[in-house]
Amino acid sequence: MVAGVEYFFVASMGVGLIVLIRWMAMDSTYRSTKRRLRLAREHANQYILPEDLDYPCQQLLRRAQNAVEAIMASAVHKAGLIDSIENQVSLPEEVWQIATRLRKLSSMHAEQGKIIPRELPKGMEDAFKPYTSALDAAWTSLSQRVRHLEKYAKQVLKADKVYHAHTRLEKLAAKTPEYQQLIAETVRDELAHERIRELSDQAAHVRKLFEESILQARQAAGELLRSPLT
Incomplete structure (x- = not known):
C-alpha cells in the first residue's frame, strides 16, 4: 500500500513538473513577445511597415528601392568607378527620407479623406x-525625387553595359599585335593598314564610350545629391 502511495506521489510530481515546464515555456514566450512589442513601440520611428503606406506610396517607395538596389549591385559601383562610398552612405539615407515622407503623406491623405466630405x-x-x-x-516633389534616383540608376546600368564591353575589349586589345601581324601577313599592304587602323580606332571608341557613360552616371548622382532630403 505504501509503495502504491509512493508511486502515486512520484507520478503526481512528474505531471506537476511537466505542467510547470510547459507553463515556464509559455511564460517565456509571452515575456519574449512582450519585450519585442515594447521594443517595436520604442523604435517605431526607425522602421516603416507596408501598412504604414497607402498603395500609391508603396509603389513609389518600391521604385526608389529598386533604383538603389540596381545601383548598388552594378559592376561599376563594385569596381569603385563611381563614388561607391557616397552611394553607400547617401542612397540608403535618401530612400529612408523618401519613405518617412511617404508615410506622413499617406497618413495625412487618409486623415483628409475622413475630414473632407465627398460632396461639398x-x-x-x-x-x-x-x-x-x-x-x-x-x-509631385517625392515623385520627382524618385525619378532622379531612377535616372541615376539608368545611367549606372548604361555604364555597366559599356564597362562589360570594355573589359572584354581590353582582353582582345592585349592580343592586338597578334591580330595586326595576322593582317599584315595575309592582306595586301594598303588594305592591311586600313584594318589595323580600324582595330585601334574601335578600341579608342569603346574606351571613349565607357568614359562618357561613367561621367554621365556621376553627373546624374551629382544632380541627385546636391539637394538631399533631410
Whole structure:
C-alpha cells in the first residue's frame, strides 16, 4: 500500500513538473513577445511597415528601392568607378527620407479623406483646395525625387553595359599585335593598314564610350545629391 502511495506521489510530481515546464515555456514566450512589442513601440520611428503606406506610396517607395538596389549591385559601383562610398552612405539615407515622407503623406491623405466630405456644398470647393493642393505638391516633389534616383540608376546600368564591353575589349586589345601581324601577313599592304587602323580606332571608341557613360552616371548622382532630403 505504501509503495502504491509512493508511486502515486512520484507520478503526481512528474505531471506537476511537466505542467510547470510547459507553463515556464509559455511564460517565456509571452515575456519574449512582450519585450519585442515594447521594443517595436520604442523604435517605431526607425522602421516603416507596408501598412504604414497607402498603395500609391508603396509603389513609389518600391521604385526608389529598386533604383538603389540596381545601383548598388552594378559592376561599376563594385569596381569603385563611381563614388561607391557616397552611394553607400547617401542612397540608403535618401530612400529612408523618401519613405518617412511617404508615410506622413499617406497618413495625412487618409486623415483628409475622413475630414473632407465627398460632396461639398456649392462654393466651398475653394476653401478646401489649399489642403488638397498641399498633398498634391508633396506627391509631385517625392515623385520627382524618385525619378532622379531612377535616372541615376539608368545611367549606372548604361555604364555597366559599356564597362562589360570594355573589359572584354581590353582582353582582345592585349592580343592586338597578334591580330595586326595576322593582317599584315595575309592582306595586301594598303588594305592591311586600313584594318589595323580600324582595330585601334574601335578600341579608342569603346574606351571613349565607357568614359562618357561613367561621367554621365556621376553627373546624374551629382544632380541627385546636391539637394538631399533631410
